[in-house]
Amino acid sequence: MNDQFTRRAVVAGMGVLGLGLLAGCNPARGLEFKYGKNMSNEILGRKFSLKDPQGNVRTLSSFYGSMPMVFFGFTQCPAVCPTTLARAAQIKKMLRGRDREIFEVVFITLDPERDTPEVLDAYVKAFDPSFTALTGTPEEIAAVAKEFKVFYEKVPAGDTYTISHSSTSYVYDTRGTLRLSLGHSLNAKECAEDLATLMEIC
Amino acid sequence: MAVSLQPIKRGLAAIALLGLALPALAQTTVSEAWVRASVPHQPSTGAFMTLTASTDSKLVGVASPVAKTVQVHEMTMNGDVMGMKEVKAVALPAGKPVSLDPNGYHVMLMGLTQQVKEGEKVPLTLTIEDAKGAKETVEVEAEVRPLNAEAGGGHDHMHMNH
Numbered sequence: 001m002n003d004q005f006t007r008r009a010v011v012a013g014m015g016v017l018g019l020g021l022l023a024g025c026n027p028a029r030g031l032e033f034k035y036g037k038n039m040s041n042e043i044l045g046r047k048f049s050l051k052d053p054q055g056n057v058r059t060l061s062s063f064y065g066s067m068p069m070v071f072f073g074f075t076q077c078p079a080v081c082p083t084t085l086a087r088a089a090q091i092k093k094m095l096r097g098r099d100r101e102i103f104e105v106v107f108i109t110l111d112p113e114r115d116t117p118e119v120l121d122a123y124v125k126a127f128d129p130s131f132t133a134l135t136g137t138p139e140e141i142a143a144v145a146k147e148f149k150v151f152y153e154k155v156p157a158g159d160t161y162t163i164s165h166s167s168t169s170y171v172y173d174t175r176g177t178l179r180l181s182l183g184h185s186l187n188a189k190e191c192a193e194d195l196a197t198l199m200e201i202c
Numbered sequence: 203m204a205v206s207l208q209p210i211k212r213g214l215a216a217i218a219l220l221g222l223a224l225p226a227l228a229q230t231t232v233s234e235a236w237v238r239a240s241v242p243h244q245p246s247t248g249a250f251m252t253l254t255a256s257t258d259s260k261l262v263g264v265a266s267p268v269a270k271t272v273q274v275h276e277m278t279m280n281g282d283v284m285g286m287k288e289v290k291a292v293a294l295p296a297g298k299p300v301s302l303d304p305n306g307y308h309v310m311l312m313g314l315t316q317q318v319k320e321g322e323k324v325p326l327t328l329t330i331e332d333a334k335g336a337k338e339t340v341e342v343e344a345e346v347r348p349l350n351a352e353a354g355g356g357h358d359h360m361h362m363n364h
Contacts, residue, residue, distance in 0.1 A: 075241070076312075078248030079277045079304035080284040082238060086350040114245065122241035126349040157288050158271045160312060164285040183282060 025173045025202040033197055035190040036171075036182040045070070045148045045170055045178045050108065050134040050141075053121035058134055060176040067199065068104040069182070071169040072150050074111035075123045080167045080184055081107075085127040088169070090188035091195065092128060099199045102174060105131040110152045110165050112141050171195065174202045230255040230294065230330045235344035237311065238351060239320045247318055249309035249326060249344055252301045255294035262291045262337070263329035270313030272326075277306060294330065322346045 031038050049059045069088060073081035088105045095103050107124045109115040112135045115123075120133035136144070145152055152165035167184035169191075179198050182191050235251035246269070253261060264272045274292055278285040292307050294300050302308050309326070311318075318324060326342040 075244055076246040077284075077286075078238070078246075078275070078308055078310060079286075082349060082351075083304060086352070089350060116243065119241060119243050123244065123349070126239075126241055151283050155286055157275070157286075157310070158273055158312065160271070162275065162286040162310070164283060166282050167279075167284045168282045184279070184284070 025175050025177065031179065031198070031201060033180055033194045035186050036180045036194045039170065039178045039181050042178065045172075048108075048134075048144045048147060050136040050144065051117075053117035053133055053135070055117070058132070060172065063104060063106070063172065064176055065174050066102045066104045067172060067174055067195070067202070068106045069169050069171045069195075070106045070108060070148075071167070072108045072110050072145065072148070072152065072165055073167075074109055074163050074165075075115050075119055076111065076162065077165075080165075082127075084167065084169060084184065085124065085131070087188045087191065088131070089128045091192045092130075094188060094192040095195065095199075099196060102199070103195065106134060107131060108134045108141070108144060110141060110145065110150075110163055112136060112138055171198060173198060229338070230259060230328070230340055232328065232340060232342045233299075235326065235342045236347045236351065237318055237324045237344045239346050239349045240314060240318045241349070242317050244317070245314055246310060246312040247314065248304065249311055249324070250301075250303050251309075251342065251344065252299050253292075253294055253328075253330075254299045255296060255330065255332075257332055258296045259294045259330050259332045260291040261294060261300075261328060262331045264309050265327045265329075266311055266324060268315055268318060268324050269311035270315065271310075273310045273312065274302075275308055275310050277304070277308065291331075318346050320346050320348045 031040060047060060049057060052058050071084055085107065092100060092103055105128065109120055115135060117135060120135060124131040124133045148170065150166045152163055154161040155164055169182040170178055171180040171182065173179045180194055182194065231254050233252045237249045238247045240247040261274065264274060266272050273288045275286050276289045292300065323343045323345055326344055328340040328342060329337055330340060331337050
């Protein structure tokens with residue numbers, strides 16, 4: 001009984017701590033990013049429900065307590081996608097301590113027909129083993145892209161196609177509120193600086 | 203007067219001869235050729251290099267045994283949207299290094315017949331056409347760099363920290 005009580009207390013304590021952490025994000029006011037754009041007041045990317053390569057459903061709430069940086073691409077992308085993933089890996093290396101622990105990288109495929117879960121998983125993990133890839137049906141992907149106002153279209157290339165798409169990365173705070181967008185032209189150091197600013201309020 | 207013109211004429215003749223000789227020497231040098239590694243079953247990847255032609259030429263084709271289709275694509279940024287399209291030729295102005303990198307023109311190896319692994323070499327056959335329409339082929343062995351290899355080219359501020 002006593003033992004159980006203690007366990008309960010610990011669990012409750014953890015819950016309170018967790019709430020404290022979640023509630024700890026200060027309002028958008030005063031958030032000043034040096035390079036990226038403050039997205040705190042944008043109605044964008046409020047929800048998504050997709051699957052990771054292991055088949056688990058992942059929504060924004062799956063990432064509560066961490067700070068996910070979300071962006072869109074496809075594995076046959078020669079330029080922006082590997083550059084953005086490599087930049088994300090560099091950013092992670094630049095962050096310190098808790099900042100690095102809560103930073104998560106989420107790559108959403110815009111090419112669910114060709115990016116199989118196996119290819120997706122191997123692809124993002126080649127950049128950093130902690131990175132997550134998400135996929136869905138073409139309709140689900142279209143809905144998520146719409147939710148983020150991410151533009152993408154198939155461009156015919158020979159007997160196949162390539163994809164033109166938006167290249168911006170979106171960062172959430174630990175409560176799942178969209179806070180920051182980082183353009184493709186920013187370097188890792190600039191992104192890491194803005195992320196540190198965001199992490200200070202959470 | 204007539205006598206003093208003679209050396210100049212000779213000189214002109216020599217220059218003319220040189221001019222004639224040049225097209226025969228037309229050649230394109232390729233440096234820093236690399237291919238981005240792929241993961242198993244990934245159907246395509248990119249190849250990058252710097253080309254310098256000795257006379258005005260253009261790159262009109264690329265072939266490789268590792269891919270069913272090889273195309274030259276141009277990446278453009280329109281706001282935050284990355285656009286990709288196939289191009290039929292890339293101009294190679296005389297003496298000017300033209301870089302095929304992830305931020306502009308690049309070679310797409312599509313329909314990979316095998317996984318391209320870091321450390322391997324990928325043979326590429328480039329077809330270059332000079333201003334007169336004469337074609338030459340250049341064989342290149344491109345080294346395979348890791349998937350997260352630096353973009354290079356226009357992104358000088360991006361460096362990998364190893």
